[in-house]
Amino acid sequence: MSAKPMTHRQIMEALSGLLLVLFVAMASSTIVSTALPTIIGALDGSQTQYTWVVTASLLTATASTPIWGKLADLFSKKLLVQISIVVFVVGSMVAGLAQTAPQLIAARAFQGLGMGGVQALVQIAIAAMIPPRERGRYNGYLGGVMAVATVGGPLLGGVIVDTAWLGWRWCFYIGVPIAIIALVVLQKTLNLAVIRRENVKVDYLGATLIAAGVSTLLIWVSFVDSSFAWLSWQTYAMVGLGLVLLALAVWVESRVAEPVVPLDIVKKRGTALAIIASLSVGMAMFGGAVFLGQYFQIGRGYSPTEAGLLTIPMMAGVLVSSTISGRLISKTGRIKPYIVAGTIVLVAGFAGLSMLDHETPLWYVGISMALVGIGVGMSMQNLVLSVQNTVSLKDIGAASSTIAFFRSLGGTIGVSVLGAVLAHRVTDNLTHELAAAGMSSSGSAASSSSLNLSVLPDAIQHLVRAAYGDATGHIFLISAAVAVVGVVAAAFMKPTDLRSTVDLGAPSLNEESKEPALAR
Structure with missing residues (x-):
């Protein structure tokens, strides 16, 4: 039996809580991404540990996403969102108390469990409320929140790090009160039907x-x-x-009877191609934010606040493209052209970033970042939507979490692989430059202390900055090559019209109710 369609007002009230939750999870990652050079420097960590502070949370978020999605098909979506927020808050508090880099990595891994739940369950809850055909315009709100979080996060992280009486630990504490507000709002606004099934096991x-x-x-x-x-x-x-x-x-x-990654869904042509494209978009979304922040601070010598400001072109691209493409998709019902265009623009942006060195003009960097943002905005949410359009409401949790799982996996692999390549490239560059300057490379400059520039002599600092700045372009060349795979996958996706019902085979909402769910 299908649930009564929600009015536009009810949808917007529920969305307010869901988007606030999403903001908390997204901002926590972007706040930390800008502050990481300072945090790892303060904890005397290495480039490998720098990468794993990000990878640990992405990995646990990735691994837990299918479980959250499966649980959402079995139990209360509202309760699961609230549980994921509590896990996230506990992880944030522990991360703020970390005294060493390994402790921080462990705390971030726990925090990632909550982040994975929030990011998957928000998509699932929205899919349970809004038909695919109309969801495009709401994806504009989703893209807007993500853009605000990703633009405001680096700025906020930079301000926190640059404010002496706060310190970097507040990068983790700052999300706690917002998460508590989100819990209260969700309790009042999110009311979804709970379909209980007997004798169900989670894999x-x-x-x-x-x-x-x-x-x-x-x-x-x-x-x-x-x-x-x-x-x-x-x-x-x-x-x-x-x-x-x-x-x-x-x-x-x-x-198994209830797989966390349903192979019958994954094996469908549309889903499989969307998964491949999502892997490349995931690398763009996570790799770009992580390594561009490091490029500006270590490679170019800007402060954390300035680094946050310099990432605005990429985030503005996400905001504008996700909003406009969402509106056009809702109007036309067609989704493939926007995904294909987004992946092509993504390749162009990465190709531009592959030319970076420690002296690249900022206007050029800004244009390339804007292209990456536009590509992510046009493809990321729409790939999830394309998969949701092909499954029934009872499978929406598994389908949504599956595509989110592979997108997050792409980000995890991207950050890990690109971080390893960057570390090796920096070591090679630094060793060569030290030798050319007649200095020994056996010291700490090329190892763990290279991220704590304040303890290095001025001459060594300059060499370290040049090594990082020149190495960054190489990792984005790899990203461009991976993004080409996303273009090919998107090109082979089958053109389909988005349905105007919440569930497969259900009557149109406009036929079912005199007051359309999306009345303006």
């Missing part, structure tokens, strides 16, 4: 195998060529174990 084994397999491969990527050689017993053991675990995960998923 924790499959989720554990997926998380373990991905984690093993990412750990290998982080340490190969620095702690051990590419062709070594460590490589064979870690890659072999990772592949075996993932193969077992596929085997389990194909046999």
